[in-house]
Amino acid sequence: MASSTKAPVTITDDGHDDRHINLSLRWKLTFSFVGLFTVIFAFIGWFILDLTANTTQDRLSSELTLHVEGATKTVNGDDFSTLNASVPAVPDAKDETGFGYPTSPLYKSVAADLFTVYNVVKAGTYTWFKDPKDGKLYTSASSGYYRDPQTGYHFKVPLADVTDDTTYSLMTQGLTKTTQQPAYTDAYGSWISTYTPILDKSGKSVGGIGQDYSLDYVAQVQADVRSKVLPALIISYIVLVGLVLLISTNIVRRLKRLTVATSRIADGEYDLNVKSLMRSRLRDEMYTLAESFALMASKVAAREQSLKQEVTRLKVEIDHARRTEAVKEITESEGFADIAAKAAEMRRRMREEPTQS
Missing domain, CATH: 3.30.450.20 (PAS domain)
Structure with missing residues (x-):
């Protein structure tokens, strides 16, 4: 059945309700072609019946003229x-x-x-x-x-x-x-x-x-045409509608595969082989679109890897800067100066003691 559901109502910035009805692409294609075929086949049916009536009537008129002109001789x-x-x-x-x-x-x-x-x-x-x-x-x-x-x-x-x-x-x-x-x-x-x-x-x-x-004969001819031509038109109509439904289903099935693949790519599965999902002996727009998504995924993966490396480098630089800043703060503090002075005094005394001995 058609996927037709009402989406939640949202309010746009201009205060209007943004209401949408979701209708599957499969049914959009089917309804469009069914409408087109209906118009075309209705026209063909009308044209055949009208042409049959006019042709039959013209032939009868010609025959009637010959008969009347021949009747004058009797x-x-x-x-x-x-x-x-x-x-x-x-x-x-x-x-x-x-x-x-x-x-x-x-x-x-x-x-x-x-x-x-x-x-x-x-x-x-x-x-x-x-x-x-x-x-x-x-x-x-x-x-x-x-x-x-x-x-x-x-x-x-x-x-x-x-x-x-x-x-x-x-x-x-x-x-x-x-x-x-x-x-x-x-x-x-x-x-x-x-x-x-x-x-x-x-x-x-x-x-x-x-x-x-x-003109009952003309009506009979039209009835004969309807009994022979209309069934053929109806069968052809049904077959074409079935083919449209089959083709639209195949198109939508491949499109759904591509939609699922893009969702997986969005989740970070950049190495997904998108082109393998578009199985077809002949390349078409869907295959080209899959190639584009595959190229996009590889570029996004490369970009993400580059960003990760950049983030790592920035982290290292930030850590080094933080350590340098911490050392500087320690060395420039008064307590560190006192300790350094005491250490220097202790080293001086240690050097003087051997000399006095």
Whole structure:
């Protein structure tokens, strides 16, 4: 577990509390790298999913454009123009739009062509036209007529009633050129759509054809990526965290050895082989630091020995000075002078006695 303890509170000279929390270097390194790896792996995961979604959606848009442009070749432009001009709308109170499907063979023929396209690309295919009388857009034949149950646009429904302004504008452009609608969401789900004009034999635009592709496929691709990529990222993340913990533990273990060694040196064990504690085939900063401590220890030992010798010399000098001073004090005292005089007198008498004899 992390070595995290509160140190005693001390008061600094400026009156502030000097509070510290001790946290092991091992855990500082681990937490730092874990935080860094978390950010990096989160970004990688987001980037992969986002790239997958964008790439898949772009590919679908390209395929949808090819399908729609190919679908125009299955629709006879002249028959389509005749259908819209000659077949009236069919009221249907049961439908929310108020319109139904006509029984016209021409409608069924065009719808059958669209249903053939649907069976190939599995994308809802529908048509619309612009009424020359009021200039508004109306729905025409749809592949949904042959689906079970029937779905899609009914015949001659005002597009403004069943689409929003953005879609209406894009479908208007689709009468003159291939137009893509970016991803959008409606009551039926999320889609991408492409619109392109239907031309008659003379090359005149007589309507538009469109296809919708559900983005559920994109979501499925993202789910597949998550199920395959995320486990690999998580495993890599765990392995890297384990390696960081292992490396930080090794670094701290060597640092602790060096700390113990410096304590022994501080206690006077200057001959300690500090470098032997940093066992490593490759020299690194820790080994260099150990060499520095070893050099420092040898210099401190030499300095201490020099100081001891100096102290010994000073002691000898001090003792000699003290003895000299003591002798001087004795010789200069009155008692010593009397004794010296008496001794001199005694030596004089001893020299005179043999002479008198």
